[in-house]
Amino acid sequence: MVKGIMKKYLVAIVLSSLVAGAVSGCGSIQAKSLAGSEVLGKTRARTANTASAATMDKTTQDSIAASMSTTETAKALDFDWFIDKVYNISGGDYENVVDATYSDRIGGDEPYLINGGWKCYMCSADEAEIGTYERYLNAVIDTDGKDFKITLNWWLFREASLPNGEEFEKGSEVATGKWDAAKGTVHTVASIGNIDFMDFYISKNRDEEFAMGTVTWCSGEVDYIGLMRMTPQKEAEIDEAMIKADQRADNVELIIERAKKRTGAPFADVDWDDDHTITIHLYEVVTDGTEGSHTATWDWYTIDVDTMKGEDFFGNPLDLSK
Helix, strand or coil, rough: CCCCCCCCCCCCCCCCCCCCCCCCCCCCCCCCEHHHHHHHHHCCCCCCCCEEHHHHHHHHHHHHHHHHHCCCCHHHHHHHHHHHHHHCCCCCCCCCCCCCCCCCCCCCCCHHHCCCCEEEECCCCCCCCCCEEEEEEEEEECCCCEEEEEEEEEEEEEEEECCCCEECCCCCEEEEEEEEECCEEEEEEEEEEEEEEEEEEEECCEEEEEEEEEEEEEEEEEEEEEEECCCHHHHHHHHHHHHHHHHHHHHHHHHHHHHHHHCCCCCCEECCCCCCCCEEEEEEECCCCCEEEEEEEEEEEEEECCCCEEEHHHHHHHECCC
């Protein structure tokens, strides 16, 4: 069996006017999602970047693809961008990694950019089933600009109804089709049904790639499918940023604790001035008899989260690192 749960944070759908064609193949693997006609009949505003990347020669494309090809399977954090685009939870208030600010849409004359291994994620296309299942796996693309093959290497399926909430999957599925050089899209057929990709993207720095599409199962149900990969250098950069973010979060807790202890203030509110500086309002709540209450300020601290040093309201230096 091959099926999957859903992720947490979601945002705007970029998939519109999806044309999967007749469902072909159909083996023993089953799906759980929305009937294909219901999804494919929807027309939603395309919010992703539609500009093409500047055309590269084959040697350059091969080199870039090889720098990102991976055999790793997907993790939840790898696909927050995908959930953002598909489900529009943020209401489009924040830019996404596949928006024009960050990436270019890969053109039909650049098929070699997408060859090799990818992390892969699948979830229901039915908005009523958000959070019910998801699938993490690896995918490998092989195309010469005409023939197209994608191999899905199953790994992990999550669904709340399972005994442990998840199960490991084995084996693989091969889907074949033709690369559409005019549109930069592809329609493939597999034993489980049809797999269609409507958009492939590459970051402006040429160190990340993304893809979005659908899996139309033999049952007629539809899942969204996303692909992503990046260079080892980019991955190291992101890992370092996450470690730094975790360290800053720990520092903020210590800063608040030490600021309250230093002043004796029972309460503290924190505002971020920028990505590494906070302002702390230290105060107490004073009851005004039967007329309610008000806050009485004890002090204001401005602190650098990295050094844990700063100053109080009067400009006196502070060191909360110890």
